[in-house]
Amino acid sequence: MTVVVVGSLNLDLVGRAPRIPGPGETVLGETLARFQGGKGGNQAVAAARLGAAVRFFGAVGRDAAGDELLAGLEAERIETAGVLRVQAASGAALITVSAAGENAITVLPGANREVPLPMQGALRGARCLLLQMEIPVATNLAWSEAARAARVPVMLNAAPAGADAAALLPLTDLLLVNEGELAQLTSPLTAQTGQAEPALGPATVVTTLGERGCRVWHRGRSMAVPGCAVDATDTTGAGDTFAGVLAAALAGGKALMPAVTEANMAAALSCLRPGARGGMPTRAELDAALARAG
Secondary structure (H helix, E strand, O other): OEEEEEOOOEEEEEEEOOOOOOOOOOOOOOEEEEEEEOHHHHHHHHHHHOOOEEEEEEEEEOOHHHHHHHHHHHHOOOEEEEEEEEOOOOEEEEEEEOOOOOEEEEEEOHHHHHOOOOOOOOOOOEEEEEEOOOOOHHHHHHHHHHHHHHOOOEEEEOOOOOHHHHHHHHHOOEEEEEHHHHHHHOOHHHHHOOOHHHHHOOOEEEEEOHHHOEEEEEOOEEEEEOOOOOOOOOOOOHHHHHHHHHHHHHHOOOOHHHHHHHHHHHHHHHOOOOOOOOOOOOHHHHHHHHHHHO
């Protein structure tokens, strides 16, 4: 059940404050912490904790942050031979978390602009290629084309959303977005009326709805998965947890709806501890939560 993840690695600097400041506003915060992150790295860790064999392709700087980011992946038993060391500074993210657990994030890509293109054997044995939008769209296109040629399903988490993501949709088998990202890929009105998914192109579109769960559109049929109520501490990384767990479940042979149910529960569990990766569940933790939920 090999998952190939191509994406970003960032060092996250997380500040906690009573609320997220508006434009031009200063808010006195409380604490500052640092975590290993990046959407690609986070999703790789979420998949690995569920037992998937994960092969990661990315780029970090020749700096202390790069050493730390690589060590973080290797501690999760993720294959890192495809991570380049480049002259640019390693990627970083500045994150403010409010008392309510909501977050605002500024990403500084750095070395993530130099993620490698696919090479011979990169997709060997893969059951899923997982992509996000924190690396250049040309890189994602090259990997998507290679996956299509190798008959490896492509899962695209179109986050952060932007017009560039539209170029990847014809090569995407499963599109994962939140409500805001769905609206950016279509029109807000179309997204609200539930007509967006068929027009996008991928056979499967999963739209996450926060505490309301998610909506799945698959080959003409729309299905809903209810949310899992938790007392959220930090929602940072919930979307990445959903993506990584969904990729791992599908690569492991689970059908679509059971895989989405696992991802939905895992995303909720990830909000219970701070940091993008801090609450990502292990296989045993997720199975226990699913059993309790019945």
